[in-house]
Amino acid sequence: MKKFFGFMLIFLFLLLAACSGDSDEETTPDATTDDVEQSNENQEETAEEGEEAITLRMSWWGSQNRHDMTNEIIELYEEQNPHVTIQTEFTGFDGYFEKMAAQASGNNLPDIMQQNFGEYVNQYASQDLLADLGPYVEEGTIDLEGVADTVIESGKVDGTLVGIPTGTNALVATYNPSAYEEAGIEPPTHDWTWDDFVDIATQYHEATGDYGTRLAEPGNMFDYYLREKGYSLFNEDSSGLGYDDDQVLTDYLAMNKDMIDAGVMPGYDVIQQVQGLEDELIVRGETPLDPTNWSNQVGTLEKTAGEPLEMVVLPGENNDQGMFLKPSMLWSIGKNSEHKEEAAKFINFFTNTVEVFEVIGSDRGVPIKPEVREALQPNLSEIDQKVYEYVNYVAENSSPADTNYPPAASEVLSHLEDIDEMVMYGQITPEEGAQQFREAAESVLAE
Template sequence: MKKLSLLLLGMVLILFLAACGGDETSSEETDESGNNETEGTESEDSGEEASGDEEVTLRIAWWGSQPRHDYTLEVIEMYEEQNPNVTIEPEYASWDDYWQKLAPQAAANELPDIIAMDLSYLSQYSQNNQLADLTPFLGEQIDVSNISDNAVSGGEVGDGIYGFNLGVNALGFHYNPEVLAEAGIDEIPEDWTWEDYQEMSKQAAEQDIYFDNALKADVFFNYYLRTQGKRLYAEDGSGLGYEDDQLFVDFFTMVQEQVEMGATPTPDFLAQLAGPEDDPVVKGEGVGIFQWSNQFVGLEDISGLDFKMAPTPGPNVSDGLFLKPSMFFSVSENSAAKEAAAEFISYFVNDIEANKLILGDRGVPVSSEVLSALKEEVSDSQAAVFEYIEWVEDNSSPMGAADPAGAGEIIELIDGLSEQISYGEITPEDAATNFRTQAESILGN
């Protein structure tokens, strides 16, 4: 009888374990971060011993596609070789999956030690006390001797630096000179304006050539507002950063006219495209794309065509343009090994060998030394991007406060309204009022 009960107990235990199998990884993680905690406090006690002999385990998470995963893993391996006491556990996913996974981890206080962070989420995570202020590490664990203050302050929220800038991007117009010539236009001057843009669009449309493939509403409306001395979001993130709805009307009327004259594809045409390879510009049937500079190399790769870079249309380009941190590494507040995490970030942005693998994939490097070392290494298209960023450095203004916490929802709202305008479902005037009411209620919360 006793034997049988024992057997039963054993079975129940096994089944219990099996049933909880799905939970195994997370409980392991808790264990590890628990270990870290003791190590972390010890190293804090003994001052600057973080790079000493103590065993440290760091969890690091990022989003991206396969090439990025591959080189990041290589960089991690190199770092582990040079720092045998550090073990790094990578967690990576695609953009969508990444954020859907990160939020529950944050809720459970189980964020990885180092987190790739995007500008649109930086406020949300830092204001909810998920991220550590990196200010105390600057000049200590993180070497900033070759990095400009402007680049570092890209990760500023309130009084602290909550993300370390890994590279910068800037907006531009990436165009195909051959198609431009077909449309009967010689070149796009550096100081072109929105009027020139509309004029050229008309010329292209007359030849049945698309001039661009639509302006991403949230990005370019913000740019347009900046050229007028305003911003999309108020500095403190509590509302919109412009008062005159006429600005909204002007910008989106222009967008609407582009579609009407046939210079920008209709939204139903764009929705029908199966993927980026079907885009008219990629197929050599359109002049160019308004986008971020880190997308330039990809555009040339996927199309097999040669493109050139022009700035966005003016007037007041330098007020509108800014260097956008393409992504950050943040250290989570619940990390027990913040110093070790900061050291890794320093390595990632400053080490030349590591950056020969990264090759500017996370934006144009912020370290001037890395940048000059990379110039000989990179392809022609990447070199063109570096050159453009150098030009933007002299022709831009500071980015200003990071996007507020509700930014994701605002972006969806304005993109939706812009779509409705292009479909002719709503007038720019109505959309302007609509946008203001809804946006203020989202940001006001």
């Protein structure tokens, strides 16, 4: 009896071995590079085109709106280039760079990667994870003819071109004109001051009982506030903070705290509940004013709000000094990519094709190529028209962006967010907050 079972077992094993032997040749594509390569080879055999069939991996972050539009563009590219298959990986911003970090560590970055200007691209470049795009631009694979030097410059880290800007972006204060009209209050204009900001918000709150403005998270807002006052968040070699007097942060925190206490501005208990752009207070009609968005976000905001929104620059007498243009995002190529040439071709397509921007609008910023901008001009949607005009205005009324964000910036900003929360919840005073932030930031930057 035992013998019988023994034979049965062997028989089963042989059967299994035989089966698995067959299926070896049709491995399903997995996340590992080996498997991807394998599936590439398969397509190579079946591709009807003369060109080698390849798969490019591409990653980006964004809203659902952007995911849909980007997928549409990818389909367009795949139609025109049948030998290219693009495997997409997309998420919201939260979690995107965590995922990329894990891939970087495994030397497995995507071929085409949406990068972020500032500390992110600086860090990836300093770790030598991104391909040098200079040669592709020189030989014309990526055509940047006519793009402003300052724009190309913003894709460089230490002189090496590691990212092609997807478009140009600027900070923007967004408001809902009809809400102000109903309340009988003058909406903000480009020359508003910080006092005007507080006044307009307070008046609106007193007139309607709703929030007069959204509470801005400090990452963008305080950075801008410092620039407007003639300082910067980090000093030149990013070994410490770029301002000496803690009174600046104290004033900033006190301004917001006073408005929260007066009910003009929501506290973090409300802000914390916002789940993405589609859920913003201005979209839900709970406030007419959002002081810090990026110009490429206004399209999504207006679309979900369902009524026209207007744009002004951020407040402050010296707002031309505080405002800056920056690349909305960058397209980078992972250094580990085996198809850099093909990835460069896709980036070229994204940068130079009018149809791309007909789909994507201003979601990844205003196109960097003048011809593309001109070709789009007559057919722009109303909102994209407004965004283009706004970015043009900022181009003439701004100063260069700070590029010296150190890799530790994300940790410094997380301290700033913590302290901002503590002050807004009333756990510490603005003075204590300003002091604690300096201590925390300098301890991080000194490392």
